[in-house]
Amino acid sequence: MALKTQELVLNMGPQHPSTHGVLRLELELEGEVVTKVIPHLGYLHRCFEKHTEAMTYPQVIPYTDRMDYLASMYNNFGYVVAVERLLGIEVPERVEYIRVIMGELQRIASHLVALGTYGLDIGAFTPFLYLFRDREHILNLFEITCGARLLYNYMWIGGLSHDIPSDFVRLTKEFISYFKPTITELNELLSYNKIFIERTANVGILPADTAISYGITGPNLRASGVQWDVRKDDTYSIYNRFDFEIPVGKGWFGTLGDCWDRYYVRVLEMEESLKILEQAIDQIPEGDVQSAIPKRIKPPVGTIYTRVENPRGELGYFIISDGSVNPFRIKVRAPSFVNLSVLNELCKGHLVADVVAILGSIDIVLGEIDR
Amino acid sequence: MREYLKNTWLGIWTVLVGMKITFKHLFIPAVTIQYPDVKVPLPERVRNRLYVNMDDCIGCDQCARACPVNCITIETVKGLPTDDLGITSNGKKKALWVTKFDIDFAKCCYCQLCVFPCPTECIYMTDIYEFSEFKRNDLHYNFSTLSTDEGEEKKLNWEKFQAEKEAQKAAAAKQKAEKPAPEKKESTDKSKSAGE
């Protein structure tokens, strides 16, 4: 009698320690080898796009905070850049500098969570807490500036909600000098650990052409060797004034575009962000941060698609204005939403444990996927 | 074979390096605190529970319109000309009874959008963040200094006043049609007495 075999379907999530939120992955398995991954989304759908239809333009900003809650500052940034372009207003220099500083601090904070939780997915608990400790310093900086630690509503159309406090510059410099050695420590503790390399190198390889076809952006695309960064190549705000590199994956310990590359590109990106910060913090000009805020925000009829380099990739806002105070339609191109769609491609033929490693290396935030 | 030995060596060496780091951290003072006993001092701009200073509120409804989640409900009744509503701290005379000023903190998203448009700076964020409740309804705060009965009373007063005014107007119009000049003085006297 022949033994009957059957494919095993394993539901990972929505309640699972390492799906980074309420994501359900339906895994089809043969033994422990994955043959297919079907992601099921929508457990965190909060109707962002429907809500915006009833809001005025400034009222949308608190809602953008809640999409990618680990990079709220950058969501604000993208939205205000889009609306300012639609309105055709120039913002003061000081505002631009403060926005860049906040944006880069947010990028570091977001990458710290990404790297920390990635370590956690692989099973290393301690780096996670070290990185969260460092993230607290950034959140403190945000808190003294705008009073909130997670959902800032800081960048306004044409300006900022608050000017930076008097000791912000000093504290940021202190943070930069404090933070540099901790990157080295992270590398020694986690990045170059043999077990960690074994777990992540040669796993979940994403070739560049697949990445482009799937629209992967951000660190994930750069880890595949494509030197593309919206900050440099489709510049916005004042990013063209700063001197920084775009780190790309080189296949250090395995193949180009594997999980280790995706992880390490983020580490390098934090260093580049520090470079931008060091340049920007010395050059903040004086000025009023609210002088350019329009009294009544009523953009002309038109459409605009603007993208910014969110820590997770290319964050695009597509805004259609019908000339009223409420946006007609706002569609968000959330980087995590697009990046997640490649999961099935990456996971085929790997083990269940690798699914966790791959999912962690893509670095998704469910708030943004489901919006 | 070389690869094999290298792997073995790297496996042991990187583990030892990691162990060195964690061991070092055993003797570094902790960064966490014992929360309810020790509290972090909050910065000046901190955004927590809203507070409304009703002495200054003129009931202009701007905060409620700025709110993206509609958590502020304001109802106002016009004060009678004779009522003394007091003046705000920046010297404006108040004209409305704020019969209802409710903030639902279960809805509030602490975005601070309501704070900026306020002309008298009477709504602001405080540093109180420990206000959790067992029931959702308990998060519904009433800021109005008037009780519901008083509010009803003010409303009735206003309606009465309005009705009388209408009546007077009608009467005045009638009288005007009949004999215009001398009655005017009388009617203003009447409205005053009605107000009292």
Next chain:
Amino acid sequence: MKNPAEIYDIIKSNFPDGIFELNTSLPVEPLIQVNPMKIHVVSEFLRDAEELKFDSLMNLSGVDDANGERISDENGNEIIKGGTLSVYYHLHSFRFNHKITLKVSAPRENPEVESVENIWKTADWHEREAFDLIGIKFINHPDLRRILMPYDWEDGSHPLRKDYQNPEFYQGMKVPY
């Protein structure tokens, strides 16, 4: 690097029969209007043409234009009859670093648009989202299911339409509870 007018000329010379029109009157962004039944051919051309090479689809958004006639149905709810639903495609070329926006419009009553899923894989989930929220049917899409809303959400009910009515019940539960 080519500007939208040049790109438009190239498309126009290659597809003389489609309904194309370049709209530059809108501020900020010029649009190229394309026939919804031709979009996949045009897209393939845009991706493969040597001088264009639009290898990346940045964004795909479904939009309810709400340009029809607003009437009341038997329950007194306002619904929209006629008009169009649109899909916007934002394309970008990594090689030449130029961008273009395409727009297709389909009639509201039968919103059918050719899928571009086999040209850019990004379109897969974006088209599912447009189907889910706006109700645009993408022909030849391999897996057109709802993506953000529950799979058992009422058929033909697409929340991002401007005349969307909240359901009273979901699975026997009153909404909002």
Next chain:
Amino acid sequence: MFEFLSDLFGSQIIAAFISAALPLVFIVPFVIFAVWLERKVSAHMQDRLGPMRVGWHGWLQTIADFFKLLQKEDIVASDTDKKFFNVAPYIVFAGTYLVFAALPFSSAYIGTSLDIGLFYIIAVSGLVVIGILMAGWASNNKYSLYGAMRSAAQIVSYEIPTAIVILSIVMFTGTLSLSEISDNQTAYFWNWYIFGGPDWGLTKFLVLPFMIIGFLILYISTLAEVNRTPFDMPEAESELVAGYHTEYSGIKFSMFFLAEYGNMFAVSAIVSVIFFGGYQSPIGYLGDALAANWLIPFEQLFWFAAKGIFFVFVQMWLRWTLPRVRVDQLMTLCWKYLIPYSIVNLIIIGIITLI
């Protein structure tokens, strides 16, 4: 011990019960201490404070948690295989407990002084697998099943390098009895087998590096046998939720916990007996110096516990430092690295023993 008690009470049954219950007197306080230690070690390594409220620096926290677990609802899902589900935690614990019977806590106390102590321990510690498999299967949960299957593969594989290293020691010492091995390494730390054993001569220096290699292999493979990070495949939190004990709650869950920590001590004790002189003091006995012979067994108990706890601490230290290996790498490590190394080590030690 059993003989002493049966003489004391005149009844073998009572003596058997008492001597069987004695390890429990050690295990329960040890687990309470070890859980607290684990929390504090992990907390301080991560710049945290850890439990601080119950007692001084939270030392009573484990007891508070134990009472909490006692009060918890004992959830048994409807589709579980009730009998096996209920009995599995106790089998796992029994497997651990049996090991304690052969551990020489001091020269005066050893549960049963077996001549084949090492053999017995290897045999008995395999019993844990049955319990884990039973738990995984009976839970009727895919994650539990995966955890259990991984665990079975892991423990069975890692018994091989363990056995080979122990074999090389047995060859070197010529005995299987744990108490005899301990006795051989009398006082002073240079007599420990990790430093080449008590006999002075060329052999001692020749064998020393291979003893260190043997120790590393034994330590790594026993670490895998007790399912601790980096080898905690069966309960790999980020993949399998909680592995074979996903479905357990309350007191049954605490049974697994008890078994895990008991096991940690057991393997640490074996390592210390084989390589680090077991209950022998590294610096001589106070009892000898004071001419108080009765003091010696207590000192020995202290040293035994101290060495065991030290190795338990190292296990914790590793756990809070390292990421987790993947299930196939776990097997690679065992079959491609540890076993070849241990066999070469065995051959070399064998040759050295001959000359």
